[in-house]
Amino acid sequence: MILRLYGLVPQLGLMLRIGALQASLAILQGLLLGTLIPILRALLRPEPDFAAATPWFLLAGIGLLVYGVLAVISTPIAFTANMEFTAKLRHRLMNHVAALPLGWFTQERKARLARAVTADAGAIAHLAVTIGGPAITATLVPTTIIGVTFAVDWRMALLFLTIMPIAFLALRRAGRIVSIADEELEEAATHIAGRAIELGQAQPVLRAAGQGSTGTTRMRAALDEHRETYRRGLRKSMLPDLTYTAVVMGGFAAILIAGMLLLIGGELPIADLVALLVLAVRFLEPLGNLIELIGALRAMDNGVGRVRAVLNTEPLPTSPRPVRELSGIDIALSGVTFSYGGSARALTDVTANFPAGSTTALVGPSGSGKTTVTRLIARFFDVDSGSVRIGGTDVRDFDPTVLLNDIAIVFQDVYLFDDTIEENLRIARPDASRTELEEAARAARLDEVLNRLPAGWATRVGEAGSRLSGGERQRVSIARAFLKRSRIVLIDEAASALDPENERAVSDAIAELASAPDRTVLIIAHKPSTLRAADQVVTLDEGHVVEVGDPTTLRESGGLFAKLYDQYEQARGWRIMTTVDN
């Protein structure tokens, strides 16, 4: 477990320092208790012999002083370690995920990442320091006491020695069961959490169905399951927990009886027995505490496991001799096959050319692989077979940052960071001048939005950009592409339902982006006007390229493109009625 912890944050020095401090404190504690033996031997006589006890007193006094100093020193060190450890772990996690392929970031994994970064990282460090210390104490104090006991009476020492491994065996068993129960309960709690979200989101539906006050059957089942898991965990851990405590208490009884027998048999002086009994109590007390710690240690281990799962995910491989410059801006896909890890293929043997400076519309029904094409070009994922080349160079041979420096992506669902509009634009180019910002804004038709907002550039966009409308967010995103002056732009055109004003602004902005002759543009397009304006259309269906050509010719050919084109036109002409229309 310590190795696994070390694997997370290689802070050998820090860990050794704390470990050594804790260990010396524990051993010192055991030895100090040991000085009781000579002291009691000297004093527990009809006539106490203070002179004989004095050197031991001095020794104990010095030991006590050292102990005090060490204890005071170790408190802030442990605290600092806790802080550093947490911070390091958090940084490590964040830096690691930055290198992961985009496909890794599913809803579920994002939630897991957030949990690992906040709760797990905090808890691991906190527990490693606050539980790790006591765990060392609880192990080393009894061990030291056994050693000291050998100096007094080997028989009693052997008895102490037998108790420890038995206790540890019982402890391991209890720990294992606690760990399993812990995981099961965590899972049951996750179910409830999912149901609770649903309860919040679908409340009107539930009420309409008369289930508002009871929740769905599945919700009730999840609650029952949680209670049952909880109880089952309690039942299952009952015997091992009791066994462990019984071993410790049984050990106490054995020591007591053995001591009495030796005393009455005259084989152990009274002073020694008294000293041994005092030691026995101090020997068993920390052992008893271990059961309290084991649950926490197991939970820490589970947390470590969750964090490692994130850290063990492989990033995309980088080329040993990365190409640092784009030699051209024509894009070529040849024989590209790709799947998102599941069974179904997203693209099968796709070959397509996007000449330098051209504008290509990617068209196809949903799920046909349009977005996948753009993602492979930007190397969010690597192809399974075939290749994607830009300017003749395979994208896998580029330095990843170079590639992304020359490609701008305008997403359909634009994500903005909870910051000002200006900062959200500057993500594209942190050192952009005021004029450059203004120009990009104008080209992206963002200036109208900025003029309308009282705070202008300093307007905060809210969580995920929620204070701006969809169209306004997309304009920010297009402005980023202008600002970045990328020579390759990949656009996922907004869904149909922008309000008219935004729709016009966005298509004007896209048209301006596409019009530059030194820019290769790919648009996942739905709007008839965009489709008509493209130099070239590539139609995809179920991961295959089915048509390539100019829009006019393709419309006349009556294929899939023509069908989709008509469908888009028709959707825009739809009207809702209370009677069936046709």
Added chain:
Amino acid sequence: MTTAIENPAESALDPPPQAPHDAELPPRHVATDALARLFRPIRRHLVGCAILSTLGSAAGFAPYIAVAEIARVALASTELASVSATLWTWTWIGMIGAGLRLVLVFASSRLGHYADARTLHDLRVRMIRQLGSLPLGWFRASGSGAVKKRMTTDLEDMHLIIAHALGELVGAATAITVGLGYLLFVDWRMALVTAGVLLVMVVAYRIAMRSMSTHMNRLLTAEERISAASIEYADGIAVVKAFGTGGRILERFNTAVRQHTAALGAWAAETRYSTALSRLCSAEVTVLGVVTIAGLIFVHNGHLAMAELIPFLVVGVGLPTSIDPAIQGSLGVRKGRVAAGNVDELLSRPPLPEPVRPASPQGHQIELDRVTFSYDGVTNAVADVTATLAPGTITALVGPSGAGKSTIASLLPRFYDVTDGAIRIGGTDIRDIPTTELLSSMSLVFQDVMLLRDTVRENIRIGRPLATDEEVQAAARAARIHEVITRLPDGYDTVLGDGGGLSGGERQRLTIARAILSGAPVVILDEATASLDPDGETAVQAALAELAVGKTVIVIAHRLHTISAADQILVLDDGQLAERGSHEQLLARNGRYARMWEAQLHGRSA
């Protein structure tokens, strides 16, 4: 004693994922009242728990006292054989005490945990019932995240109080009472010395924790920021990668981590001496040293027999250890109290009033009668809107964003109640119609799709729970979703998870199938197609057309063309009804609507 089912990962310094104000401690008495209310059903368990813990803790002293007494008896006697009976008696007392403690403390902890399991279940059931009666608007304001937090994290935080803190507190109190009592009986001066060490420890701890709430709040705020920054980073990862400037965004995260470290550091620096002192005093070696030194001085002066020192070495030395858990647990207790306050706040929220004399609507004509509504009690989101929506007609709400369209749509199913005026369906005020009846009379098709984590079949069937499988399929066909469902791995029995399997348009059509099955006479469409890809849009439009037939329809749409065939169009501006009429009438009027229409026509050809 046992930590059977613990989740220490959830304890101590872990962050509550919600807004910082949650982290603030409620006034003490409020939290205490909340605890009393929440724990009333399990008070017998808790009392039992406390009694067992007391007895167990007291019995736990028997072995220590036995050891001390054996030493005293043996030392006092000159001939061991003469006292062997007494010695064996003490041995037995010690062993029985140890056994009793084992059983009693274990039983106390089990009782606490079982009470916890029960409370968790009962409180969750109560919460669900309470959530079912809150105004629907609450869910919009607080979000399903809040529901989740109340039902999971908060309840788990309360766990510490029920299953641990009580037993530990009572145990510690007993330990102090019995332990010090016995020591007082042995020698009062030495007992005072021992008590002195404990006192210093407690005082030092209190000093260390004096400014805890301030520091805790700072820490929790920082944790909150870390959490927000990491979630934001993950959510915006596509942007981060696309622009290759992750460092800039990571900076926000780094700042939050630095703030956290600084907050922790400030706390540590401020309390370093008091913390160290309290730690030192709670170490058994310290007590050992103090007791030995003081004891030997007393022995040397003849105030104390050597044998009488033994109890202090055995019992006295163990006292700090026995109150330590109670002190360590106090942080968790504070958290638990905050959580209990949150839970209690939810449970004691006033529910949406159910009608005293419930009435049923006669027909499906909807009347908006001088409807006025304000979210904040200051500005009206909707003011004085009057309109009649006849059965079998379509009424469209149009206007710029913020004009009050969605507000009106959400007043009908009583997400909120009107502040003034009234809404009537079939002549009955909607506030007099029982919630279930009102909601089952309308189909809500909103942008945010409301699906259950259940099978596709059950998701449709919840529209009419008694519907047969054939009826469910017929509704799916009408909503143009049947084909899609049959292609799913388990067909109608496929369980829907977090968005898996179905696209946005398909999910939307599923809710439309549900609405078609329910046959509810009133249909409310709020930007139903706004978030769809165009491929899905055509199918959703076909499904909506099917749904609208013969219903009283209220529709909100961006694109005016969509609603140009509506029987009446209500043009809203700033919460007021600006214009009304059919598309042709409004165009002829050449007012606001006509201008909007003109602008959109222009937009289309651009």
